[in-house]
Amino acid sequence: MYTITLKPVGSTIACGPEESVLAAILRSGASVMFGCRGGGCGTCKMRLTSGQIAHGRCSAAVLLAEEKKCGRFLSCQARALSDLTIELSAANKYHVLRSWRRLSLLDC
Amino acid sequence: MPYRISRLGLVEIRSLDLDRDLDYYLNVLGLQLTAREGKTAYLKGWDERHAYSFALTESDRAGMVRMAFRTVDPEDLDYYEKRLKDFGIKYDIIPEDYRRGRALRFTAPSGHTVELYNEMDYTGNVLPTVNPGPWPEGLRGIAPPRLDHTLVTAPEPGKAIEFFQTVLEFRLSEMLVAPDGTIIAAWLWQRPAPHDLAIVPGKPGGFHHAAFVVDSADALFRAADILAMHKARIDYGPGRHGITRGTTIYFFDPSGNRLETFGGYTAYQMDPDSRAIRWTQDQIGPAVFYYSQELNETFLSVYT
Numbered sequence: 001m002y003t004i005t006l007k008p009v010g011s012t013i014a015c016g017p018e019e020s021v022l023a024a025i026l027r028s029g030a031s032v033m034f035g036c037r038g039g040g041c042g043t044c045k046m047r048l049t050s051g052q053i054a055h056g057r058c059s060a061a062v063l064l065a066e067e068k069k070c071g072r073f074l075s076c077q078a079r080a081l082s083d084l085t086i087e088l089s090a091a092n093k094y095h096v097l098r099s100w101r102r103l104s105l106l107d108c
Numbered sequence: 109m110p111y112r113i114s115r116l117g118l119v120e121i122r123s124l125d126l127d128r129d130l131d132y133y134l135n136v137l138g139l140q141l142t143a144r145e146g147k148t149a150y151l152k153g154w155d156e157r158h159a160y161s162f163a164l165t166e167s168d169r170a171g172m173v174r175m176a177f178r179t180v181d182p183e184d185l186d187y188y189e190k191r192l193k194d195f196g197i198k199y200d201i202i203p204e205d206y207r208r209g210r211a212l213r214f215t216a217p218s219g220h221t222v223e224l225y226n227e228m229d230y231t232g233n234v235l236p237t238v239n240p241g242p243w244p245e246g247l248r249g250i251a252p253p254r255l256d257h258t259l260v261t262a263p264e265p266g267k268a269i270e271f272f273q274t275v276l277e278f279r280l281s282e283m284l285v286a287p288d289g290t291i292i293a294a295w296l297w298q299r300p301a302p303h304d305l306a307i308v309p310g311k312p313g314g315f316h317h318a319a320f321v322v323d324s325a326d327a328l329f330r331a332a333d334i335l336a337m338h339k340a341r342i343d344y345g346p347g348r349h350g351i352t353r354g355t356t357i358y359f360f361d362p363s364g365n366r367l368e369t370f371g372g373y374t375a376y377q378m379d380p381d382s383r384a385i386r387w388t389q390d391q392i393g394p395a396v397f398y399y400s401q402e403l404n405e406t407f408l409s410v411y412t
């Protein structure tokens with residue numbers, strides 16, 4: 001398991017080696033904007049500020065080579081190869097789901 | 109005005125991984141494989157009588173390569189060639205393509221590559237041509253009988269819609285209009301069904317979806333079951349469109365191209381003098397997704 005730190009919200013989540021970054025975020029009880037989940041539409045694009053990822057299969061039309069160089073990646077395809085820090089933008093529409101908050105209250 | 113286009117004959121889209129996606133198209137969507145030639149696979153629904161209606165080509169991106177319409181008669185191809193000339197539209201003549209005769213190829217104002225053709229090998233459907241049963245046994249996946257329509261995006265939808273209406277003589281079945289009367293999106297037909305092609309606002313050459321027929325409510329829910337059992341990404345549905353009245357599931361292939369199972373069984377029939385239904389912009393929600401009454405976040409923003 002790797003740890004992903006999501007900025008600027010500051011939350012940290014766990015990410016397995018086999019799951020996509022998107023899957024890890026959704027599994028943590030948060031919602032984030034995504035579309036096709038196939039590397040084709042670019043809706044799930046995020047920016048990595050530290051750590052190593054494997055990009056997976058991404059459409060070159062929505063993840064340009066220059067963007068890759070600046071740390072952009074498609075979260076529905078990318079796998080973590082180390083602990084990561086990701087800088088979310090407003091377009092990612094990240095928010096923690098209230099229903100999950102309630103569920104975690106029940107847990108404790 | 110006679111009908112000169114019999115159907116949307118071919119949609120070709122790009123795949124990021126042909127082996128992976130072909131497995132999905134054959135076993136989850138359940139199309140029939142006609143042939144795999146190099147980086148392209150030629151496919152069709154089990155009830156289609158020509159060699160193929162769908163092509164999947166490996167590429168570094170997703171999205172549409174081209175759409176092709178089949179003319180009713182061979183002479184209709186000459187008719188359209190003359191119209192393209194009369195309207196000053198540049199076109200290429202494609203002498204032949206895989207199991208297909210001469211085609212006219214041009215770029216629509218929406219940025220899409222469009223072809224018109226008449227001849228394609230007549231292979232028959234998968235049933236015998238003498239004393240056939242009503243449907244074949246042993247199909248895999250959703251197994252739609254045929255391709256129905258495609259929806260594409262255009263930066264200036266009004267111009268693209270006018271092109272298909274004026275030059276190619278498509279009729280409007282339904283349209284979404286702004287308060288000032290401009291057409292924002294349109295559903296276009298020649299075959300007597302609600303649409304062969306639809307155009308909504310978006311980037312040039314954008315591919316929103318290709319739709320395959322499901323012919324009953326049972327088939328629609330069975331399709332949803334199959335998609336979920338295979339962990340496919342369902343975008344919307346099962347539901348119903350206000351526009352066309354068709355039932356629907358939107359979902360994505362593994363490369364992120366949107367597909368639809370379209371239940372035309374709930375839709376209406378066209379008459380030659382059918383006039384376009386208008387939807388006002390403030391009612392775009394029920395126009396697209398009748399039950400939820402609102403657009404989802406992905407409808408206008410997610411496509412390839």
Ligand code: FES
Nearest residue numbers: 035036037042076
């Ligand atoms: S959701 Fe479409 S590329 Fe990730």
Ligand SMILES: [Fe+2]
Nearest residue numbers: 259319368370
């Ligand atoms: Fe559709």
